[in-house]
Amino acid sequence: MKIQDIINGILNGDRRSIARAISIVEDDEMVIEASEIIKGIYNQTGRAHVIGITGPPGIGKSTMIGRLARVLSDGNKKVSVIAVDASSPFSGGSLLGNRIRMQESLTENGIFMRSLANRGMNGGLSRSTWDAVKILDAAGNDYIIIETVGAGQADLDIVDLADTVIVVLGPGLGDEIQAIKAGIMEIGDIFIVNKMDRDGSFLAMKDIQDSLAMTPQKEWKVPVIGLDSLKGKGYDELVSEITKHGVFNTSRPNIRLDRFKKEVEMALQAEIRRQYLLEARELISKKDAIARLSEEKIDPYSAAMKILKSGKTGL
Amino acid sequence: MDGKNLSLFKDKPIKVLLAKPGIDGHDRGVLVLAKAFRDAGMEVLYAGLLPTPEEVVDTAINEDVDVIALSLLNGAHLTVFRKISELLKKRGIDDIAVVGGGTIPDGDKPKLEKLGITGNYGPGTPLSTIVDHITARASEARSRKMQ
């Protein structure tokens, strides 16, 4: 597929083009094509309400997202989902499992879903996730839901990327909840206690409400909502809070600016990386280069400086 | 910071969708394959139990997979694999490879291959054979995607 066709396809909402574009931005080897695509669609972005969902594993996030996506799309809105799964640090492969939990809603309701492997990002959100969001935004989605791996670092990144951050917790987490809470209380715009039909859910809600009362007050009053995903209870309230938060965000122009700053930073890093690391790899792979450096018995940092200084002339 | 752990600029991993597109819950094989593919460095999607052919194709397109790996042990492969192949054609997809497996009699393999479905591995096939075949077909599909 040609890049221009892909760009047109995205703007027309063609799934194949959207899917292909996301594959391109995922591929580090295709940085040039990726930036062409982003260039071509960027002025159509900024409309979508980006919802980031985080929380510990096993809490029913995926089922919940499937339901939420359906409810949002029932309101005649275009919804897409991005699910980030962890990659194996050893083989580099991943099992992108979240899809199955949400499967039913997707095909029936025309909801687009894409699984992204984090490819060893140590928990953070890769640049491709950001670009995938832009693509889906330009494709005309009203809502883009991102489900993260939920392991600390990703939580911080999601704050930058999402308009609304939803933290999903559950009953019976016990001691774990205290550990989780450290750091998580500040990032959520909406808190959900899932599996409300279970024992301990009411206590969990109370616990979270109390903790929120102790964190520094923001202008936005953070709601705590109980959900029963199997019965569909609580979703109306959730949607209403999401909508309210969307409106609240319009009174905060800095969000867009901060995000743009982060994106420019990432683009800079990517470009630096591309320029320098390509070269660096060449230099390091040069015959005997490492062996010779090692003979000089210098430390790795000095070795690196030496390599950088040597530039294209070789060692 | 953006990057990959193991090797800089490692080739983009092969993305494969494993599916049992018929009424067949015997998933021992696909669960083993899923782990084997992941250990071979691929990104693996598993379509779960009892997806419809439409759901399988939809997923394959949205996820922009390189290969759809179909497995059926209930004898309905000719009908069901054909449905998938036809759906892909209908949606104009020519850059996703389809590989088959299961209890497929030798006599049926040529028919499947005519539909573009290759491999069609039976019980006892070494995992490495399957991984190699998927890798080969994924590369073909990839090159068609680049055009």
Added chain:
Amino acid sequence: MDGVKENYWENKLSEFREASGKKGDLVGKWRKDVLEPWNSRTKYEDREYSNSSNIKIDEIYTSEDLRNNFEDKYLGLPGSYPFTRGIYPNMYRGKLWTMRMFSGFGTPEDTNRRLKYLIEHGESGLSIAFDMPTLYGYDCDNKRADGEVGRCGVNVSSLRDMEDILSGIDLGEVSTSMTINAPAAVLTAMYIAVAKKQGVPLDRISGTVQADILKEYIAQKEWIYPPEAHLRLIRDMMVYCTKNVPKWNYISISGYHIREAGSSAAQELAFTLADGFHYVDMGIEAGLDPAEFAPRLSFFFNSSINFFEEIAKLRAARRIWATVLREKYGVRNERSLYLRFHTQTSGYTLTWQQPLNNIVRTTIEAMAAVLGGTQSLHTNSYDEAWALPSEQAVKVALRTQQIIAEETGIPDTIDPLGGSYYVEWLTDRMEEEAFKYFSEIEKMGGILQAVKTGYIQKEIAATSYRRQIRIEQGKEVMVGVNKYVENNEKPINILRISRKAQKSQISKLLSVKQERDEKKVKEALSELDNALRNPEENSMPYIISAVESYATLEEISNVGRNVFGGWKEPILV
């Protein structure tokens, strides 16, 4: 349960530790004086010997490996507690195991023919296999069923099909096993309806439905509704049949599928019995007396290729069931402590390569089942990895059982391997492994929790994957597959299912729908809907009415889909 039963599993585990025999002196001396010199002289290369349950196997076993008071406390004699040696005092001398060959394919008429063929050739019990649409509660004309109708079993879309399957077979004279799970209640209702039409009183009909829904979530994955809904339907069958169809085994608690899904023998044993205990709990909760309903709980195990492990597993199963039912559940009546089981030889162990080798494998597995004391047996056909059994292949499988029964002398004495040091030691080990799992499962909140969270399924997938890797590495041998491989495999004649079955079933269904009284159907389905919504109501009579009105399998299953919804399994991958 009560105070005595708290920490029950832990206490049993400590029994094992305390009561162990003193291994060391006899064998220690022998190793030093006899074995080691021999090993060095012959340059013996040591390797690890273990079985599927990861139990390390020594070169020799002696009386030192038996527990204290072994014969009295743990071995006993046939027909008495704890039944290690067999549930009946005279076992096969009194009555041979039932030769029950799983059959079914194509149209009901095809299946009827195959059933009559087998009866003619000496089969003593009927066993019916259903196609995938039927197993999942879909009719033959459902879009999803395209290509699947009659393929791996017989298609049943309405009562008319059941009538055709059983045509000319006197239900008062045979015992029929139906391998059906999610819609088990519906097929039971159909069988009952046919019996009624034949004029056979319900207290005379004998048979089994598999119905064990827990193992579906674990291994076979043929469910329709969420677990609690299916369990309620099982409870209804339990109560209804206990009262009205006393010879009907309304559940066959299965380990076969768990093993085929990749579990070890110990996992098969543990998970199956854990499921069994859950059903016992359910029956008690429904107000039934375990002494009353336990005799109707039957089991279904796998017989795989590691000969002694399988025998030990089956003996351990009997002992565990009797012990737990007596000690934990307080059941005193000995007849209620029997673990009765059907066995099927393992499909997984059969290879596509060199299929005639499979006859040998099935024979060995069948022998293990007989030495393990099975009540009924299905032997697989040698073309198992190719297709459904051809007539020739299924005949050989049946003859295998007949040869074991008539020519080998194996059934002439009861539990011939009883007292073997190895077999008794291994039986103890299997029992111990099972108790470890019971304790784990209890800590997890019970088997239902363990299943809903995917813990059991993940254990099995992990065991299965490890085994596959071992096979790929050659550490585990499959003859013809990774050793003694032949390159020019010749194709064999296999059974082909044509699409004719689908066509004829669809047109038959059309005429059934045209001939039936629509008003009656609607009424019956609406009443079933009401009954299902009320957890106190027993759904069986309503299902029977619906079936008799010729409502179709899918129409009836859909009432449940409406009331209960579906269920997605947790992420295993």
